Amino acid sequence: DDSANYNVAYGVTALDAITTGDQNVAVGYDSMTDNTTGAENVAVGKSSLANNTTGSRNISIGAASLLNHTTGDDNVAVGTNALYYTTTASDNVAVGMSALYANTTGAGNVALGKSALTANTTASNSVAVGIDAMKANTTGDANSALGKGALQANTTGASNNAFGRSALYANTTGNYNSAFGRNA
Numbered sequence: 001d002d003s004a005n006y007n008v009a010y011g012v013t014a015l016d017a018i019t020t021g022d023q024n025v026a027v028g029y030d031s032m033t034d035n036t037t038g039a040e041n042v043a044v045g046k047s048s049l050a051n052n053t054t055g056s057r058n059i060s061i062g063a064a065s066l067l068n069h070t071t072g073d074d075n076v077a078v079g080t081n082a083l084y085y086t087t088t089a090s091d092n093v094a095v096g097m098s099a100l101y102a103n104t105t106g107a108g109n110v111a112l113g114k115s116a117l118t119a120n121t122t123a124s125n126s127v128a129v130g131i132d133a134m135k136a137n138t139t140g141d142a143n144s145a146l147g148k149g150a151l152q153a154n155t156t157g158a159s160n161n162a163f164g165r166s167a168l169y170a171n172t173t174g175n176y177n178s179a180f181g182r183n184a
Contacts, residue, residue, distance in 0.1 A: 014043075021056075028063075034070075045080075062097075072107075079114075085121075096131075102138075113148075119155075130165075136172075147182075 006023045009015035013033045014026040023040045026032035030050050031043040039056045043049035048060040051068050058075045060066040064084055065077040072090040077083035082094040084101045091108045094100035099111040101118040108125045111117035116128040119136050126143045128134035132152050133145040141158045145151035150162040152169050160177045162168035167179040 011046075031060075048077075065094075123158075 004018045004021050007015055007018060008025045011028045011031055014031045015024060015035060017034050017036050019036045021035055021037045021039045024032060025042045027044045028046045028048060030047045032049045032052055035052045037054050038052050041049060041058045043060045045061060045063040045065060047064045047067050049058060049066045049069060051070055054071050055069055056073050058066060061078045062080045062082055065082040066075060066086060067084050069086050071088050074091050075083060076093045078095045079097045079099055081098045081101055083092060083103060086103050089103060089105050089107045092100060093110045095112045096114045096116055098118045099116045100109060100120055103120045104122060106120055106123045109117060110127045112129045113131045113133055115135050116133045117137055119138050121138050123137060123139050123141045125141055128145045130148040130150055132149045134143060134151045134154055137154045140154055140156045143151060143160045145162045147165040147167055149166040149169055151160060151171060153172050155172050157171055157174045159175055160168060162179050164181045164184055167184045168177060171177060
């Protein structure tokens with residue numbers, strides 16, 4: 001049978017385009033409205049996962065979280081506007097309002113905290129934990145930041161490690177740096 005099975009939808013236009021996707025849950029106005037064949041997704045909140053078509057195993061909790069996502073798999077977005085601009089990326093985790101907000105295709109990132117990695121667009125394999133951690137990062141790959149404001153000004157620098165509040169705060173394009181401690 002080619003029809004969709006085991007789906008739950010609650011809200012105006014929630015899951016209204018579904019064709020063969022199975023085991024989806026969509027709660028909220030416009031949640032997963034474009035989903036056709038994506039399976040095992042969870043979307044809770046107005047416009048969460050709204051543009052998803054074929055992406056599977058994504059979790060989107062919060063208004064407009066994963067809003068522009070279309071085909072990537074295995075993303076987790078918790079918080080209003082988390083992973084907002086992500087389109088085809090996979091394997092990202094964003095927890096906090098506007099975490100990984102501008103990310104489009106960057107994969108394998110973890111952002112925990114309000115505005116963590118918020119400007120990230122295509123960088124992959126970075127970890128930011130703390131409010132405003134790696135806030136300005138756009139294309140710098142493989143960075144690690146732990147602490148409020150850690151690596152906050154970093155834009156394109158890669159392979160940096162900052163542990164502590166405001167550690168490597170002013171670094172923008174430097175590579176292969178490590179800083180441990182507050183304001184280091």
